[in-house]
Every structure is written in C-alpha cells, then in structure tokens.
Amino acid sequence: MPRATLITNIGELVTNDEQAGREGGPLGIIRDAAVLFDDGLVTWVGPAADAPAQTAGVELLDAGGRAVIPGFVDSHTHLVFGGDRAEEFAARMAGDRYEAGGIRSTVAATRAATDDELRARLAGFVAELHAQGTTTFEIKSGYGLSVADEERLVRLAREVTQEVTFLGAHVVPFEFREDPRFDGDQAAAGDAYVDVVIGEMLAACAPHSRWVDAFCERGAFTAEQSRRVLEAGAAAGLGVRVHGNQLGEGEGVHLAVELGAASVDHCTFLSDADVSALASSDTVATLLPGVEFSTRQPYPDARRLIDAGVTVALASDCNPGSSFTSSMPFCIAVAVRDMGMTPAEALWASTAGGALALRRDDVGSIRPGLRADLVELDAPSHLHLAYRPGVPLVRRVWAAGAPVVGRPAAT
Amino acid sequence: MPRATLITNIGELVTNDEQAGREGGPLGIIRDAAVLFDDGLVTWVGPAADAPAQTAGVELLDAGGRAVIPGFVDSHTHLVFGGDRAEEFAARMAGDRYEAGGIRSTVAATRAATDDELRARLAGFVAELHAQGTTTFEIKSGYGLSVADEERLVRLAREVTQEVTFLGAHVVPFEFREDPRFDGDQAAAGDAYVDVVIGEMLAACAPHSRWVDAFCERGAFTAEQSRRVLEAGAAAGLGVRVHGNQLGEGEGVHLAVELGAASVDHCTFLSDADVSALASSDTVATLLPGVEFSTRQPYPDARRLIDAGVTVALASDCNPGSSFTSSMPFCIAVAVRDMGMTPAEALWASTAGGALALRRDDVGSIRPGLRADLVELDAPSHLHLAYRPGVPLVRRVWAAGAPVVGRPAAT
Numbered sequence: 030m031p032r033a034t035l036i037t038n039i040g041e042l043v044t045n046d047e048q049a050g051r052e053g054g055p056l057g058i059i060r061d062a063a064v065l066f067d068d069g070l071v072t073w074v075g076p077a078a079d080a081p082a083q084t085a086g087v088e089l090l091d092a093g094g095r096a097v098i099p100g101f102v103d104s105h106t107h108l109v110f111g112g113d114r115a116e117e118f119a120a121r122m123a124g125d126r127y128e129a130g131g132i133r134s135t136v137a138a139t140r141a142a143t144d145d146e147l148r149a150r151l152a153g154f155v156a157e158l159h160a161q162g163t164t165t166f167e168i169k170s171g172y173g174l175s176v177a178d179e180e181r182l183v184r185l186a187r188e189v190t191q192e193v194t195f196l197g198a199h200v201v202p203f204e205f206r207e208d209p210r211f212d213g214d215q216a217a218a219g220d221a222y223v224d225v226v227i228g229e230m231l232a233a234c235a236p237h238s239r240w241v242d243a244f245c246e247r248g249a250f251t252a253e254q255s256r257r258v259l260e261a262g263a264a265a266g267l268g269v270r271v272h273g274n275q276l277g278e279g280e281g282v283h284l285a286v287e288l289g290a291a292s293v294d295h296c297t298f299l300s301d302a303d304v305s306a307l308a309s310s311d312t313v314a315t316l317l318p319g320v321e322f323s324t325r326q327p328y329p330d331a332r333r334l335i336d337a338g339v340t341v342a343l344a345s346d347c348n349p350g351s352s353f354t355s356s357m358p359f360c361i362a363v364a365v366r367d368m369g370m371t372p373a374e375a376l377w378a379s380t381a382g383g384a385l386a387l388r389r390d391d392v393g394s395i396r397p398g399l400r401a402d403l404v405e406l407d408a409p410s411h412l413h414l415a416y417r418p419g420v421p422l423v424r425r426v427w428a429a430g431a432p433v434v435g436r437p438a439a440t
Numbered sequence: 441m442p443r444a445t446l447i448t449n450i451g452e453l454v455t456n457d458e459q460a461g462r463e464g465g466p467l468g469i470i471r472d473a474a475v476l477f478d479d480g481l482v483t484w485v486g487p488a489a490d491a492p493a494q495t496a497g498v499e500l501l502d503a504g505g506r507a508v509i510p511g512f513v514d515s516h517t518h519l520v521f522g523g524d525r526a527e528e529f530a531a532r533m534a535g536d537r538y539e540a541g542g543i544r545s546t547v548a549a550t551r552a553a554t555d556d557e558l559r560a561r562l563a564g565f566v567a568e569l570h571a572q573g574t575t576t577f578e579i580k581s582g583y584g585l586s587v588a589d590e591e592r593l594v595r596l597a598r599e600v601t602q603e604v605t606f607l608g609a610h611v612v613p614f615e616f617r618e619d620p621r622f623d624g625d626q627a628a629a630g631d632a633y634v635d636v637v638i639g640e641m642l643a644a645c646a647p648h649s650r651w652v653d654a655f656c657e658r659g660a661f662t663a664e665q666s667r668r669v670l671e672a673g674a675a676a677g678l679g680v681r682v683h684g685n686q687l688g689e690g691e692g693v694h695l696a697v698e699l700g701a702a703s704v705d706h707c708t709f710l711s712d713a714d715v716s717a718l719a720s721s722d723t724v725a726t727l728l729p730g731v732e733f734s735t736r737q738p739y740p741d742a743r744r745l746i747d748a749g750v751t752v753a754l755a756s757d758c759n760p761g762s763s764f765t766s767s768m769p770f771c772i773a774v775a776v777r778d779m780g781m782t783p784a785e786a787l788w789a790s791t792a793g794g795a796l797a798l799r800r801d802d803v804g805s806i807r808p809g810l811r812a813d814l815v816e817l818d819a820p821s822h823l824h825l826a827y828r829p830g831v832p833l834v835r836r837v838w839a840a841g842a843p844v845v846g847r848p849a850a851t
Contacts, residue, residue, distance in 0.1 A: 115823040119783055122776050122826065157818075160832065322777060322829060359830020365533050366733060372530055407568075412526040415533065418733060419770020421571065421832040 045394035066401035100164025100402030102383030105344035112138025164402035167192035171199030227261035252280035319352035332369030342382035362418035444478035456805035477812035511575025511813030513794030516755035523549030578603035582610030638672035663691035730763035743780030753793035773829035
C-alpha cells in the first residue's frame with residue numbers, strides 16, 4: 030500500500046470541486062495549495078499554509094510551484110488489438126476516405142495474435158497512458174467478432190481495468206457479410222450476427238464486462254439492431270453506451286437517451302432534436318477529437334452542446350484505425366482550437382466529464398475520500414495543456430496514491 | 441568523448457540518403473539496419489547482417505525492431521524570453537485576434553529577467569527539445585529590442601547553440617513607437633529604430649550570432665526597413681533569414697530570394713510569383729504549423745510549394761505568443777493533416793529540410809561522416825509520428841554520439 034504523502038508548493042491545484050476552490054468555475058482552482066493522501070485516497074486538500082502539521086510517516090513532496098490536476102479519465106478506447114494500420118493511415122492522408130470497413134484488417138490481426146502478444150501490447154499501452162497522465166481508462170472489445178475472440182478480448186482487458194465494454198456489435202464480421210446464406214443481403218447478415226452477439230457471445234463476455242456498446246451507424250448496425258444488442262446487454266446487467274452520429278446524422282443519440290445510456294460517443298453530426306434530447310437527459314456526450322483529426326472529418330461542435338446544457342466528456346478513442354492517439358493533452362489542445370471549448374472546459378471534460386461518462390464518483394476530481402489520482406505538470410497552469418500542443422508536460426503521476434510516473438524536472 | 445556504439449536490430453532506419461536505402465524515396469529507408477558511431481560521428485550505416493564485426497570497445501545496443509530517424513533540426517525558435525502568455529492564449533481561443541503587438545508583454549518580462557533566470561529557462565527548453573528528439577536548433581533574439589538586451593539574448597543563446605539569429609528587427613519597441621519625437625508617425629519610429637538595429641545593436645550582437653533576420657510584415661517592418669537590416673547584417677558577415685508572408689501577401693519572400701536568404705519563414709500567404717521565385721532559388725521555405733494551429737490562421741499550402749519544386753522545411757517557431765509548442769512530432773502531424781504533406785515529406789522537412797534551412801551539411805541525415813544525431817522511436821515506423829499525434833514516441837536520443845535521452849521501453 031502506498032505511504033501517506035503530502036504534496037506541497039502546488040502553484041495551481043485543479044480540484045474540480047467548486048466548494049474547495051473559488052477560481053476557474055467548475056475547475057475549483059486553489060493557488061499555493063497542498064494535497065495529502067494516504068492508503069490510496071485523498072485525505073486533505075487546501076491552501077498549503079493550512080496543511081496538516083507534518084508527521085513522521087508522511088512523505089513530503091514539493092511541486093515547485095507547478096500545476097497539479099486530477100488524473101485524466103479516458104472513457105473510450107479500443108486498446109486490445111493486433112497489428113497496426115499505419116499504411117492505411119498514410120493512404121488516407123494521401124486522399125483515401127475513412128470507412129468503418131477498415132476495421133476488418135485489425136480483426137484479422139487480432140484473431141491471429143496470442144493472448145500473451147495481446148497482453149504485452151496492452152501493458153505497453155497502459156504505460157503509455159500513465160506517462161500521459163491517464164489514470165482511469167475504459168477498454169472496448171470489438172476486434173474479435175467471434176464468441177471465442179470477443180471473450181478473449183474482454184477477459185484480457187479486465188486484467189488491466191475494471192471499465193471493460195463488450196462491443197461485439199462493432200461491425201458485422203466478414204464471415205457473415207460474405208456468407209452465401211444471405212446472398213449479399215447485408216441487413217439479413219447483420220441480423221444473424223446480432224443473434225450471436227446477444228446470445229452466446231453476450232453470455233461469454235458479460236462476466237468480464239461492465240458495459241455494453243453498439244456502433245449505430247451506416248455501414249455498422251441499424252438502430253433496431255443496436256437496440257437489440259443494448260437491451261440484451263442491459264438485461265444481462267451491463268450499463269449502456271453507444272457509438273453514434275459519427276459519420277452522419279442518425280438514430281444513435283436518440284437511442285442512447287431513450288435507453289438511459291451513460292454516454293453516447295462521437296456526436297459529430299447532431300440535429301437540434303438530438304441536442305435537446307441530450308440536454309434533458311443524464312447521458313453524457315463524449316467527443317473524440319482524435320478521430321476527426323486523423324480522418325479529416327469536420328469536428329463536433331462542443332460549444333453548441335455546452336451552451337445547450339449538455340454534459341460533455343472528451344476521450345481519445347485510441348484505436349489503430351481512426352484515432353491512434355492515446356494523448357488526452359492532445360485531445361484537449363484540438364478541442365480548444367477546433368471545437369470551441371475553453372481550456373477549462375476541455376480539462377474538466379477530460380477528468381470529471383470522463384468520470385460521469387463512466388458513472389464513477391471516485392475519480393475525476395481531487396477531494397477527500399476520492400482516489401488519489403494526481404498529475405503534476407511541467408507547467409505553472411492547466412492552460413499550458415492547450416497552449417503547448419504536443420509537448421509532453423506530464424511530470425509525475427500517482428494512481429490510487431502510488432507513483433506510476435516520475436521524471437526529473439526539465440527545469 | 442562518447443564511446444563507440446553499434447545500434448543494431450533497427451526495424452526501419454531513415455537515413456535521408458537515397459544512395460543508402462532504396463525505400464521511401466528521399467528518406468533512404470533501410471530495413472533491419474544497424475548504425476555504428478564513434479567520436480561523435482557516424483562511421484557505418486547498412487543492413488544489420490552486414491554490420492562490422494563486434495570489437496571489444498564497442499557498446500552494443502538493440503533497437504528491438506523499432507524505427508531510428510535522424511535527430512530533428514528545428515531551424516526556427518525564439519527560446520530566450522521571460523514570462524509566458526497563457527492568459528493571452530486563452531483569450532485568443534475565446535475569440536481575440538493574434539497581432540504581432542502582443543510581443544510587447546514578452547519584451548517587458550524578458551528585460552526584467554536576470555541572466556540566470558533566462559539561463560535556467562533555456563536549460564529547461566533544451567531538455568524539452570532533446571526529450572522530443574530535436575538535436576539541432578536555432579534560437580533568435582528579438583525580445584530584448586535594446587542594444588544591451590539584444591546583446592544579452594544572443595550571448596545567452598550562444599551558450600546552448602551555434603545557430604544564433606540576431607532578430608533585433610522583430611517589432612519596433614514601445615519606447616520608439618510612443619516617442620513624442622515621432623508624433624505617432626510609425627514609419628518614422630521604425631526608421632529610427634532600424635538605425636539603432638543596424639548600428640550599435642548589430643555591432644554588439646554580430647559577434648555572438650551566425651544569422652540576421654527581420655520580420656517583414658504589416659505591423660512589424662516594411663520591405664525597405666527589412667532590407668536595410670538584412671543588408672547590414674550580411675555586410676557584418678551574418679547569413680540572411682527572413683520572417684515573411686505570415687499574415688498576408690507581402691514582400692518578404694521576394695526580398696529573401698533577392699538577398700539569397702537561406703530561408704524565408706512562415707510563407708502562409710504566397711502569390712504565384714512568390715512560389716516561382718522560391719522554386720528557382722536556393723532559399724528554403726520554412727513552414728511553421730504550430731503558429732497556424734495556435735492562432736487559428738489558415739495553414740500554408742506545403743503541397744503547392746513541393747509540387748512547384750520548392751525546398752520545404754518544418755520548424756516549431758517555439759515562442760510564448762503565437763506557437764508555444766517545441767514538438768517537431770506535433771508539427772509533422774499537423775503538416776500531414778492540414779498542409780498536404782505526406783508523412784515522409786514532413787519527416788524529411790523536419791530533418792534534412794531543417795539542415796538546408798540552416799545551411800548545415802553535418803546534420804539532418806544519418807550517413808558516414810555526419811554527426812551522430814539519432815532518435816529511436818517507440819514505434820516500428822516513422823509513419824507513427826503522424827499516425828499517433830500527441831503521443832510521446834521518442835524513446836532514446838543521441839546528440840553527437842552522446843546519449844541525451846533514454847527511457848525504459850513502454851513495451
């Protein structure tokens with residue numbers, strides 16, 4: 030168990046607790062702050078001058094006037110897969126169009142990989158997430174698309190995170206699409222695959238999963254197919270999340286709100302009715318700037334959503350096809366430049382917003398009783414996350430009070 | 441002196457030497473490669489199977505199949521300054537417009553800083569550059585704008601790099617603009633300041649500098665004022681570089697070509713005549729994607745330049761006002777997404793292109809006789825620099841054969 034630690038001389042502490050800090054609105058910023066944590070949990074937060082008297086067992090750390098923020102909560106990734114699609118990316122940048130069908134090549138590579146190969150890859154990604162300040166992350170299946178392979182992916186994901194999402198309904202696999210039984214009828218192929226998803230596949234995957242998800246989009250699953258998957262998942266005790274409205278307006282948002290989904294992800298193309306429905310629901314709109322960056326699609330309009338009262342989260346969607354970034358700071362920089370978010374809104378959406386999207390009340394903020402997930406930046410302010418795009422500003426990271434990243438100061 | 445080192449098991453070696461590697465056009469890629477260096481210089485490059493027999497004094501390093509590329513050459517930065525402008529950045533993102541006049545606040549903070557404060561800041565930036573794979577970098581003055589302060593900035597810059605540029609002609613300083621002698625006549629104020637720049641200031645700065653530069657733009661210096669500065673610098677033995685065509689079409693490119701400048705930087709707004717003039721000259725067009733990212737200006741059209749036969753370099757323009765990124769990988773990712781460059785063109789422009797922009801023939805490529813500036817990526821291919829935006833992929837860095845960055849593998 031990590032020892033009790035007092036971090037002091039924090040130039041700017043972002044708590045995401047409006048009661049604790051009077052600056053920065055929802056960021057609840059405290060200047061010249063200190064944080065005490067013990068046994069993995071935050072036990073005290075406040076101005077350094079008021080910090081509890083130092084006792085013998087407490088490790089004292091000096092933040093040198095730097096900023097400390099909550100660990101990022103990345104509520105949308107697809108990190109269990111084999112191979113990569115660097116060549117496809119280069120071809121797309123040279124003019125090819127992104128289509129969901131490209132997922133197929135990753136499915137083939139993932140099926141061909143051994144458990145240990147996938148585990149080693151996953152361990153690398155976890156280190157990469159930590160190095161960039163992400164302390165809570167969700168992982169979806171969806172590159173197996175057979176009962177045995179989907180079970181394998183959620184099982185492996187569960188070894189590194191409790192936020193596992195069963196996404197058997199990612200795309201209709203090759204073997205169904207080209208099955209002569211359906212004679213090219215893609216709707217019939219999809220229906221038959223959904224039968225498997227909600228039957229044997231769900232039964233195999235639910236024990237390892239917390240969430241069910243479906244890709245409700247042209248080229249993937251219809252609203253009716255998605256509804257069957259999500260309702261079956263909910264009946265099996267899983268929380269609901271939806272991929273929707275990525276490539277065009279569609280029924281994803283409507284379905285998500287109707288089913289009380291924790292989050293609907295992408296939200297790039299929204300009607301006014303979609304925005305209103307989200308605003309009067311508890312469903313979080315999770316925006317994924319890495320996707321639009323990496324596919325040259327138009328960016329979602331975060332400003333419109335926030336102004337309408339929708340709760341917005343940012344996530345990386347880290348996956349080898351449409352967004353191979355795992356960097357929440359990068360997502361923040363793009364959201365500020367191209368999606369109309371302020372730096373404060375983008376940081377909140379990447380921490381507290383992500384926690385809401387995962388229905389977690391123990392992470393995403395720095396306050397007594399919550400998990401001690403903290404990131405010290407090589408910068409005096411959270412503004413630098415957008416102000417210094419691409420620069421690795423994460424200096425030290427604690428996950429549940431344990432140091433997982435520490436590098437010498439650059440200055 | 442660093443010891444002789446053989447790096448082997450390099451999955452993809454980017455040499456920038458078309459004779460050495462047959463793949464990737466100008467990148468001269470060798471698969472399954474090895475590199476030997478000694479005494480700070482590369483001594484052998486080729487397929488690992490052909491590597492020289494190992495001898496006792498040689499350190500053997502295994503790249504584990506990863507990619508190795510030349511160290512980045514960042515030919516345009518402004519890294520000696522005090523303060524930052526995070527609040528101005530946040531205001532601009534909320535709708536304020538970028539104008540060159542914002543430089544004034546950095547001038548005040550820089551003048552107020554002690555030498556040791558600027559030195560400490562600079563040391564931090566050098567560590568940051570190394571950590572991101574940059575092994576050669578230029579630094580401009582231009583936040584002093586008085587004889588004593590400009591001399592101080594080039595002198596401090598010279599402590600960390602030989603590529604020092606005297607940019608007294610960055611903007612006309614406050615004390616000239618508001619001097620009652622000129623009664624608000626900005627042209628007269630500029631002329632009087634230029635008299636100082638080409639007189640006492642140049643005399644004080646030239647001994648510490650390799651280059652002279654002028655910001656030829658509305659709001660900064662006219663073409664005639666810029667010409668006076670550049671010609672005086674050239675007469676004092678300095679090479680010529682120009683800031684031009686950033687905020688609108690103007691005479692910067694024309695002037696740069698006429699004076700045989702090594703590089704003209706920004707090149708965001710170009711006439712067809714500008715493009716033709718560049719194509720038939722030795723002047724490099726240095727594009728600075730961080731500026732357009734951070735000011736929401738339209739991006740320069742690299743495709744148009746490359747297709748016309750212009751030599752293009754990429755640089756960070758790292759400065760606290762218009763582009764506070766120091767990340768060449770970030771610049772590459774943006775150049776590929778938004779400026780029409782291929783990943784290969786963007787990498788070449790960030791290494792060999794930067795070397796040409798600095799008229800250096802000892803860096804920017806990996807070949808026998810050149811400086812051993814090498815970057816090992818946590819990736820199998822250089823494509824990942826654009827494919828994985830924002831992700832810190834730099835694993836190990838050698839500058840003139842000495843290890844300056846080494847972190848444990850993520851996988």
